[in-house]
Amino acid sequence: MSKIKYELLHVDKYSKARRGRIHTPHGIIETPVFMPVGTNSTVKGLTNDQIKNIDSEIILSNAFHLFLRPGMEIMKDFEGIHNFMNWNKPLLTDSGGFQVFSLKDRKISEEGVLFRSPLDGSKIMMTPEKSMEIQQTIGSDIAMAFDECVNAKWGYEYMKDSVDRTYRWAKRSFEAHKKENQSLFGIVQGGLFSDLRQRSLEQITSIPFDGFALGGLAVGEKYQESEKVLKEFGDKLPKDKPRYIMGIGSPTMMFLSVENGMDMFDCVLPTRMGRHGTALTWNGKLNLKSAKNKFDHSPIENDCNCYACKNHTRGYINHLLKRDEMLGKTLISIHNLYFNIHLIHKMREAIENDSFLDFKKEFFSNSSYPLQN
Amino acid sequence: MSKIKYELLHVDKYSKARRGRIHTPHGIIETPVFMPVGTNSTVKGLTNDQIKNIDSEIILSNAFHLFLRPGMEIMKDFEGIHNFMNWNKPLLTDSGGFQVFSLKDRKISEEGVLFRSPLDGSKIMMTPEKSMEIQQTIGSDIAMAFDECVNAKWGYEYMKDSVDRTYRWAKRSFEAHKKENQSLFGIVQGGLFSDLRQRSLEQITSIPFDGFALGGLAVGEKYQESEKVLKEFGDKLPKDKPRYIMGIGSPTMMFLSVENGMDMFDCVLPTRMGRHGTALTWNGKLNLKSAKNKFDHSPIENDCNCYACKNHTRGYINHLLKRDEMLGKTLISIHNLYFNIHLIHKMREAIENDSFLDFKKEFFSNSSYPLQN
Ligand SMILES: [Zn+2]
Ligand SMILES: [Zn+2]
Numbered sequence: 001m002s003k004i005k006y007e008l009l010h011v012d013k014y015s016k017a018r019r020g021r022i023h024t025p026h027g028i029i030e031t032p033v034f035m036p037v038g039t040n041s042t043v044k045g046l047t048n049d050q051i052k053n054i055d056s057e058i059i060l061s062n063a064f065h066l067f068l069r070p071g072m073e074i075m076k077d078f079e080g081i082h083n084f085m086n087w088n089k090p091l092l093t094d095s096g097g098f099q100v101f102s103l104k105d106r107k108i109s110e111e112g113v114l115f116r117s118p119l120d121g122s123k124i125m126m127t128p129e130k131s132m133e134i135q136q137t138i139g140s141d142i143a144m145a146f147d148e149c150v151n152a153k154w155g156y157e158y159m160k161d162s163v164d165r166t167y168r169w170a171k172r173s174f175e176a177h178k179k180e181n182q183s184l185f186g187i188v189q190g191g192l193f194s195d196l197r198q199r200s201l202e203q204i205t206s207i208p209f210d211g212f213a214l215g216g217l218a219v220g221e222k223y224q225e226s227e228k229v230l231k232e233f234g235d236k237l238p239k240d241k242p243r244y245i246m247g248i249g250s251p252t253m254m255f256l257s258v259e260n261g262m263d264m265f266d267c268v269l270p271t272r273m274g275r276h277g278t279a280l281t282w283n284g285k286l287n288l289k290s291a292k293n294k295f296d297h298s299p300i301e302n303d304c305n306c307y308a309c310k311n312h313t314r315g316y317i318n319h320l321l322k323r324d325e326m327l328g329k330t331l332i333s334i335h336n337l338y339f340n341i342h343l344i345h346k347m348r349e350a351i352e353n354d355s356f357l358d359f360k361k362e363f364f365s366n367s368s369y370p371l372q373n
Numbered sequence: 374m375s376k377i378k379y380e381l382l383h384v385d386k387y388s389k390a391r392r393g394r395i396h397t398p399h400g401i402i403e404t405p406v407f408m409p410v411g412t413n414s415t416v417k418g419l420t421n422d423q424i425k426n427i428d429s430e431i432i433l434s435n436a437f438h439l440f441l442r443p444g445m446e447i448m449k450d451f452e453g454i455h456n457f458m459n460w461n462k463p464l465l466t467d468s469g470g471f472q473v474f475s476l477k478d479r480k481i482s483e484e485g486v487l488f489r490s491p492l493d494g495s496k497i498m499m500t501p502e503k504s505m506e507i508q509q510t511i512g513s514d515i516a517m518a519f520d521e522c523v524n525a526k527w528g529y530e531y532m533k534d535s536v537d538r539t540y541r542w543a544k545r546s547f548e549a550h551k552k553e554n555q556s557l558f559g560i561v562q563g564g565l566f567s568d569l570r571q572r573s574l575e576q577i578t579s580i581p582f583d584g585f586a587l588g589g590l591a592v593g594e595k596y597q598e599s600e601k602v603l604k605e606f607g608d609k610l611p612k613d614k615p616r617y618i619m620g621i622g623s624p625t626m627m628f629l630s631v632e633n634g635m636d637m638f639d640c641v642l643p644t645r646m647g648r649h650g651t652a653l654t655w656n657g658k659l660n661l662k663s664a665k666n667k668f669d670h671s672p673i674e675n676d677c678n679c680y681a682c683k684n685h686t687r688g689y690i691n692h693l694l695k696r697d698e699m700l701g702k703t704l705i706s707i708h709n710l711y712f713n714i715h716l717i718h719k720m721r722e723a724i725e726n727d728s729f730l731d732f733k734k735e736f737f738s739n740s741s742y743p744l745q746n
Contacts, residue, residue: 040696041689047700048684070667070692077668078688086684294443295450311421311459315451316414319443323413326699327420 004142004183004210006242013354016235016261017347022242024090024141025181026082027057031242031263032347034249034340035060035092036271040069041085043337044271045330048087054306054338055345058089058141060266063134064096068119072137080139092266093140094246095131095173095187101149108148110165128172136179145173145204147187147215159191160199167203174207183210185244188233191216192225197233211242214262218247223372227256234260251280251343251369255360258347270340274333277321281339284368286314288332293318300331306338307331377515377556377583379615386727389608389634390720395615397463397514398554399455400430404615404636405720407622407713408433408465409644413442414458416710417644418703421460427679427711428718431462431514433639436507437469441492445510453512465639466513467619468504468546468560474522481521483538501545509552518546518577520560520588532564533572540576547580556583558617561606564589565598570606584615587635591620596745600629607633624653624716624742628733631720643713647706650694653713657741659687661705666691679711680704 005023012018020031036043036051038059043051051059061081070084078084081091097113100106106115112127128146135143147166150159166189177184186209190197205212214233217226230245234257237243242263248254249267257265270280277289281301288300299309300317308317308331320328343363350359364371378396385391393404409416409424411432416424424432434454443457451457454464470486473479479488485500501519508516520539523532539562550557559582563570578585587606590599603618607630610616615636621627622640630638643653650662654674661673672682673690681690681704693701716736723732737744 040692040698042693042696042698042700045699047680047703049680069696070688074667074688074692078670078686084686084689084692086686086689294447297451307420307422313451313457313459315443315447316457316459319413319447319457320415323415323442325413325415326418326703327415330420330699 003181004242006211006240008239010352012351012356015259015356017258017351017356018261018263019348019351020242020263022090024058024183026088026090026141029057029090030348032254032258032344033057033264034254034344035264035266036337037061037266037268038085039065039268041066041081043333044275045326045333046271046337048085050307050330050334051337052089054334055341056089056337058092059087060092060094061138061140062096062099063093063131063138064099066093066138067096067134068117072134075137080137082139090141092142093135093138093144095144095146096126096134097131097144097147098149098246100126110168112146112169128169129176132173132176136177136182139179140182142183142185142211143177143179144213145170145184145186145209147189149219150189150191150216152191152216152219152221156193156196159193159196163190163196163200163203166200170204170207170209174209185209185211185213185242187213187215187246188237189216192221192229194232197229201233201236205238209241211244212237213244213246215246217245218253218267223252226253227372230256230260230262234262237261249340250373251363251367252371252373254340254344255347255363258351259356259360270336271333274336275329277328277332279332279339280336282363282367288314288317288328289321290318300335301339304335304338306335308335376554377615379584379613381612383725385724385729388632388729390631390724390729391634391636392721392724393615393636395463397431397556399461399463399514402430402463403721405627405631405717406430406637407627407717408637408639409710410434410639410641411458412438412641414439414454416706417648418699418706419644419710421458423680423703423707424710425462427707428714429462429710431465432460433465433467434511434513435469435472436466436504436511437472439466439511440469440507441490445507448510453510455512463514465515466508466511466517468517468519469499469507470504470517470520471522471619473499483541485519485542501542502549505546505549509550509555512552513555515556515558515584516550516552517586518543518557518559518582520562522592523562523564523589525564525589525592525594529566529569532566532569536563536569536573536576539573543577543580547582558582558584558586558615560586560588560619561610562589565594565602567605570602574606574609578611582614584617585610586617586619588619590618591626591640596625599626600745603629603633603635607635610634622713623746624736624740625744625746627713627717628720628736631724632729632733643709644706647709648702650701650705652705653709655712655736655740661687661690661701662694663691673705673708674712677708677711679708681708
């Protein structure tokens with residue numbers, strides 16, 4: 001038994017929020033959990049020690065980017081990403097689907113997606129089998145099935161075909177996946193169409209994946225649209241497996257997702273905002289580039305225990321940002337990841353105490369984050 | 374007694390190399406010592422913890438850059454640079470002279486140097502008094518007298534006038550300096566002219582500064598030229614005070630300087646090279662951007678105890694550099710500073726054992742660094 005194992009510990013009495021635990025080959029993850037993104041096998045601007053010091057239990061990396069660089073020859077040579085980046089805790093890879101579908105000049109067929117390499121323009125065919133090969137080479141603890149990421153604008157008929165194709169690709173992914181100590185999650189698509197979501201959910205959950213994701217959200221749709229999908233389908237995902245919603249990382253969307261029974265989230269937001277000088281705090285967003293921080297001797301956030309807040313002032317960080325010093329970006333990235341991870345910790349506590357909805361109410365009434373956005 | 378105090382512990386039997394100790398308001402510095410440069414009150418790419426973990430005993434910051442940004446109003450508000458950047462160990466500031474003289478469009482007079490602010494074009498007069506005011510506001514443990522940095526090409530007559538002007542400025546610096554817990558070093562100029570160096574040395578050392586520097590070297594002259602100055606004048610500096618040579622940081626120049634009785638060095642080289650992908654090792658320079666590192670599972674340097682070498686391979690760092698990830702620059706900067714600092718540690722040991730020249734011989738025969746460059 002070297003795949004993941006999910007334990008459901010408690011469900012909040014007044015919402016669908018779940019407190020769980022995932023056992024992985026590289027250790028235990030408590031859920032709900034926020035996963036920092038390390039696209040190029042590095043969480044931008046942080047050392048592994050710094051990532052661990054913010055209590056990160058799992059990180060995510062992108063199969064597509066790793067496939068291009070360093071490339072699979074190097075990944076094989078280093079026997080996988082854990083060795084390559086010296087990360088000894090859990091790691092999840094996406095399937096590469098999202099990135100491939102974001103390219104111009106790609107062609108979808110039953111077989112897979114033909115695209116041109118952004119590196120050298122060469123033609124590459126990405127298929128469920130190829131994605132499994134790549135993710136098995138990377139050696140993540142959790143791999144994702146290869147699915148079609150559909151633009152919601154393409155309409156019902158296209159989505160319907162795509163849902164069925166994603167099902168066939170999910171079966172091929174499942175068939176092709178052989179790695180003993182790696183788990184595989186299926187992805188439910190269907191866009192904003194209830195009947196197609198339901199269809200996809202039935203199809204995908206008919207395959208004995210180790211966990212399930214809601215895909216095709218956080219791609220520019222309205223809050224109300226994702227809310228509708230989450231409310232209707234979040235808790236329809238199997239109760240005995242982890243539930244992952246991809247690309248979610250704002251407080252607003254994390255609360256919504258947890259409330260509707262989701263367990264896992266990832267987003268580049270905390271580090272990207274950090275590099276651009278914006279901090280996430282319990283009061284709301286804080287623009288540290290603003291001149292009003294120049295004389296401010298307080299940390300980004302009072303009572304925050306992150307390295308940045310324990311050691312540096314807003315005034316100093318403002319100066320670093322103005323001088324475009326790496327340390328400024330690193331400090332805010334550390335704080336922002338710490339914020340997201342510890343916001344989730346507070347959610348865990350609230351679920352354990354059946355007070356998730358109270359906690360949510362309190363959070364939004366004490367901060368400028370929108371309850372809906 | 375809150376100024377620095379220098380103890381001469383031992384002089385190598387077969388060279389002028391000295392082993393000493395400087396007591397400062399923020400702790401003890403063993404000498405010889407290499408000082409990492411933190412131009413904008415941050416050693417580029419490193420946190421304070423990372424700087425301390427490479428065993429850095431003192432860092433240098435630049436009065437001119439801090440004067441421009443964050444500016445003295447902020448520096449006053451934060452009660453000095455130690456508070457501002459949360460650095461609780463010794464710190465030295467240069468006088469700003471070197472940077473002011475590097476500007477185009479500056480005009481030298483007896484009073485000082487008139488220049489245009491690189492920030493907003495406004496006219497600013499830098500004088501010995503102004504430099505003292507700035508450095509006292511910054512609150513470094515060691516401040517430097519304001520001197521004229523002369524282009525060696527301007528010839529003997531100009532240099533002679535300049536040496537005398539630097540003397541008058543040194544006296545004005547000394548007069549203007551009032552800060553109790555800050556020491557002030559004088560700077561000997563005179564370029565490559567022996568008689569003018571001698572003249573400057575006699576002038577500057579007639580003032581009871583707390584230490585002395587050789588200025589006007591490491592500004593593009595030939596190795597033989599700086600060697601001549603160091604051999605002739607290094608050990609003529611007072612024996613009971615620290616001796617600092619500015620802008621020195623290559624193994625070649627550090628060995629030459631220590632051999633001739635100098636104690637303190639600073640240079641941006643280790644971090645600048647780090648950001649550009651070149652590592653300093655005991656074998657010589659190593660270009661980590663080169664494709665030959667792609668499959669290399671070894672650290673930058675075997676047996677190196679720095680964070681980069683204890684945790685990461687050349688292959689991984691090569692990948693980070695190719696993807697222009699901050700972590701790559703940070704890791705090599707950490708290693709390079711560690712290398713310079715620990716090379717100096719080895720020199721200290723060698724001096725204690727009267728084997729400095731043997732150590733030097735061994736170092737250059739085992740590495741590709743030039744004995745002279
Ligand atoms: Zn913080
Ligand atoms: Zn090292």
